[in-house]
Every structure is written in C-alpha cells, then in structure tokens.
Amino acid sequence: MANILDFFSKNNSPDEFEALLKPHVGHLYRVAYRLTNQVEAAEDLLQDVILHFYPKYQELKKIENLKPWLARSLYNRFIDNLRKNKRNPVTDAMDDTILNIVEDHNVEPERETEQALMNQRINESLNKLNEDQRQVVMLHDMEGYTLTELADIMGTPVGTLKSRLHRARNSMRESLAMEPSDTLMRVKG
Amino acid sequence: MNCKIILTELHDFLDDELKPAQHEQMRAHLSECDSCHQAWQKELQFRQVLKEHTIPVPALGMEERAFAKVPRKAERSHKNAFVAGFSGAMAAGVMILIAAAMFFNPVTQTTVPNITLTMHQSKKVQMVFDVPEMVANATFSLKVPSHIQIAGKSGLHQIEWQTALKKGKNLLSLPIVATAANSGELIAEIRYGDQVKTFRLKLDIQTMEQGQLGIIKVGVV
Numbered sequence: 065m066a067n068i069l070d071f072f073s074k075n076n077s078p079d080e081f082e083a084l085l086k087p088h089v090g091h092l093y094r095v096a097y098r099l100t101n102q103v104e105a106a107e108d109l110l111q112d113v114i115l116h117f118y119p120k121y122q123e124l125k126k127i128e129n130l131k132p133w134l135a136r137s138l139y140n141r142f143i144d145n146l147r148k149n150k151r152n153p154v155t156d157a158m159d160d161t162i163l164n165i166v167e168d169h170n171v172e173p174e175r176e177t178e179q180a181l182m183n184q185r186i187n188e189s190l191n192k193l194n195e196d197q198r199q200v201v202m203l204h205d206m207e208g209y210t211l212t213e214l215a216d217i218m219g220t221p222v223g224t225l226k227s228r229l230h231r232a233r234n235s236m237r238e239s240l241a242m243e244p245s246d247t248l249m250r251v252k253g
Numbered sequence: 254m255n256c257k258i259i260l261t262e263l264h265d266f267l268d269d270e271l272k273p274a275q276h277e278q279m280r281a282h283l284s285e286c287d288s289c290h291q292a293w294q295k296e297l298q299f300r301q302v303l304k305e306h307t308i309p310v311p312a313l314g315m316e317e318r319a320f321a322k323v324p325r326k327a328e329r330s331h332k333n334a335f336v337a338g339f340s341g342a343m344a345a346g347v348m349i350l351i352a353a354a355m356f357f358n359p360v361t362q363t364t365v366p367n368i369t370l371t372m373h374q375s376k377k378v379q380m381v382f383d384v385p386e387m388v389a390n391a392t393f394s395l396k397v398p399s400h401i402q403i404a405g406k407s408g409l410h411q412i413e414w415q416t417a418l419k420k421g422k423n424l425l426s427l428p429i430v431a432t433a434a435n436s437g438e439l440i441a442e443i444r445y446g447d448q449v450k451t452f453r454l455k456l457d458i459q460t461m462e463q464g465q466l467g468i469i470k471v472g473v474v
C-alpha cells in the first residue's frame with residue numbers, strides 16, 4: 065500500500081545514527097516478529113533495541129558486517145526481556161487481522177485464499193514446536209540465516225541447532241501432512 | 254555413495270553445509286538415482302512451503318516508529334516526555350481502521366465516526382483512502398486539537414504535506430495520544446487541484462486505564 069505518511073521522516077533532519085540503521089530496520093523487524101510472534105511486541109522490541117544501540121553509535125560505525133551483529137543484539141535483548149519480565153503480553157490479535165485485510169488487497173483472490181490457508185496451517189504447525197525449535201526453523205528456513213550465522217546469533221553450537229532443526233522439520237512435515245523424505249526413501253529403497 | 258548415506262546427508266546438502274567435494278558427489282548421485290531424486294524434490298517442496306510463509310506487515314511508518322525512543326537532535330538536551338510515554342504505551346496500542354472510500358465522489362461524509370482514547374495511551378488510527386485513480390500530487394493536511402499529540406510531532410497540531418496517492422487503497426497510520434480529557438476532532442483534508450475532501454473523526458477521551466478495541470468503518474462517503 066502506498067505510503068501517504070512520509071511526513072514522519074520529512075521534518076526530522078537526517079541523523080547519522082538513523083542513516084546507519086535504517087537499511088536494517090526491515091530485516092530486524094522480521095527477526096523481531098519471528099521471535100515475538102506479534103506485530104506490536106516486535107515493534108516494541110525493535111524500538112527497545114534501537115534505543116539500546118544509540119549510545120553505542122561510535123562502536124556500531126566500526127562494525128563491518130552489521131546485519132548479523134544487529135540480529136544477535138536483538139536476540140540477546142529479546143532473551144533479556146524474557147528473563148526480566150516473564151510476562152507474556154496479551155495478544156492483540158486484531159492488529160494482525162486488520163493489517164492483513166489492509167495489505168492483501170492486491171493479491172488475486174484465489175491465490176490469496178490458498179496462501180492464507182497454507183499460512184494458517186504453517187502457523188498451527190509452528191505452534192506445536194517448542195520455542196527453541198520454532199526460532200531455529202523460522203530464522204533458518206524462513207528468514208534464510210545460515211546455521212553458522214545462527215550459532216553466532218543465538219550463542220548455540222551448530223550441532224545443537226541442526227538437531228533442533230531436524231526435529232522441528234519432522235514435526236512440521238507431520239502436522240502439514242507432508243511426506244518426509246526419509247519415509248519415501250524407506251519405501252522405495 | 255549409497256542411498257542411505259545420501260539420505261542422511263540430504264539435509265546438510267540442502268542447508269549448504271557439505272564440503273565442496275561431498276556436495277558434488279551428492280549432486281551427481283541425485284541426478285542419476287530416481288528414488289533419491291524424488292526424496293530431494295519432496296524436501297525442496299517442503300522447504301519452499303516454509304520459505305513462502307508470510308508474516309503480518311507492520312503499519313506504515315514502522316521505520317520511523319523504530320526510532321521513536323531515540324532522542325531527536327532538537328530534543329536531546331531534555332528528554333521528551335511525550336516520546337517516552339508514547340513508546341511505552343505502544344504495547345497497549347490499538348488500531349482503528351477507518352475505511353474511507355471516496356475522492357472524486359462528490360457525496361460528502363454523512364456520519365462522523367468517533368473513537369475513544371484513553372488519556373496518555375497512544376492509539377493508532379488507521380485511515381484507508383480508496384482512490385479511483387492515481388493522483389500524483391495531493392496535499393494532505395491534518396489538524397488535531399491542542400491536547401492531542403501526534404507521535405513524533407509533539408507540539409505540532411497542524412501538519413501539511415505533499416504526497417502521491419496510488420490507485421486503490423492508501424493507508425494513513427496515525428499514532429495519537431491525548432493529554433487532557435476533553436473531546437475534540439481530528440480533521441484530515443485532502444486537496445487535489447480544486448477539489449477538497451474533508452474527513453472528520455470525533456475523539457472522545459476517557460481517563461480510565463482501559464484500552465478499547467474497535468474497528469470503525471466509514472462506508473462510501
């Protein structure tokens with residue numbers, strides 16, 4: 065949908081700090097959403113971590129590959145927050161619903177329904193995973209982080225991530241009723 | 254390489270975790286062994302399904318909101334209470350969708366929708382403007398009463414900006430917060446050429462610590 069609210073940025077003089085981080089905001093939002101599973105909570109986490117980056121601006125400027133570094137900070141922040149307040153914010157499910165209605169109007173109806181249904185099924189199968197499995201499958205299989213990157217971001221050995229991923233995928237294949245490749249192999253071979 | 258080994262290494266192959274030599278061996282086997290090829294295709298298909306999983310798109314202005322807690326240049330000397338209060342209240346944020354179909358339609362808005370704000374709690378007002386054809390240069394203006402603050406624009410009660418409207422739905426997502434318990438009106442105006450379209454939104458303010466969830470749709474106006 066077209067943005068008619070450019071004025072948020074227009075009247076603020078461009079800021080070095082913002083200029084440095086802006087290109088990463090979209091991807092950080094995705095990671096934040098994958099971790100929190102809620103639009104509002106993801107935005108909160110994003111605001112929180114950006115505020116946290118602010119005093120470290122000089123340090124940030126020197127980092128060559130910001131993307132994984134930022135993702136790791138976001139992840140750590142998320143874990144810290146979880147520990148600090150074991151609160152689980154009440155889901156404002158309406159938020160997402162409204163946004164979906166608003167955003168999806170360009171998709172062809174048939175494709176839209178098909179996609180929405182599959183999305184729904186995937187959400188359900190994701191909900192059956194434990195938190196660790198969910199995170200790794202979302203960040204690896206959905207967001208495209210490599211295992212090496214994730215090992216760094218999450219502070220977890222590659223081997224552990226691999227087995228979480230393996231279990232997560234098996235569980236998802238099962239709940240999505242998709243034949244696992246090894247079953248197929250056993251049948252054929 | 255036999256099929257059993259292939260099977261155990263298929264995931265590493267797809268995850269690009271194999272050494273180059275192993276990777277090549279794998280590729281060669283998959284091209285000549287039917288059952289392994291099928292297993293590989295199945296797995297690819299599954300991965301594709303996962304890749305296509307979508308997440309909700311945040312309301313427009315997310316990039317700007319991401320920096321909401323960071324002090325602005327002009328405000329760095331004294332931390333702005335509004336910005337801080339605004340971000341803190343975001344978790345409790347509520348969206349209100351105002352679908353305003355219109356534009357060249359001469360009929361005017363007949364009913365004034367209203368929303369209820371809780372004092373000091375920000376609320377996102379989502380206005381959708383359905384435009385029959387693209388407008389390259391429209392002027393938008395927003396007017397809010399003095400006790401209503403627009404996120405990131407504290408102290409400003411009238412804002413005007415130029416924008417392009419695309420054909421179809423255009424979203425204006427406006428986080429606002431009330432600082433006093435008086436009701437008031439938000440006025441949005443779109444000007445294009447000699448046409449002016451005005452939208453009014455009544456704002457009722459409550460003092461209770463209770464958010465309200467509501468969707469307001471203004472039909473064709």
Ligand SMILES: [Zn+2]
Nearest residue numbers: 256259286289
């Ligand atoms: Zn084989």
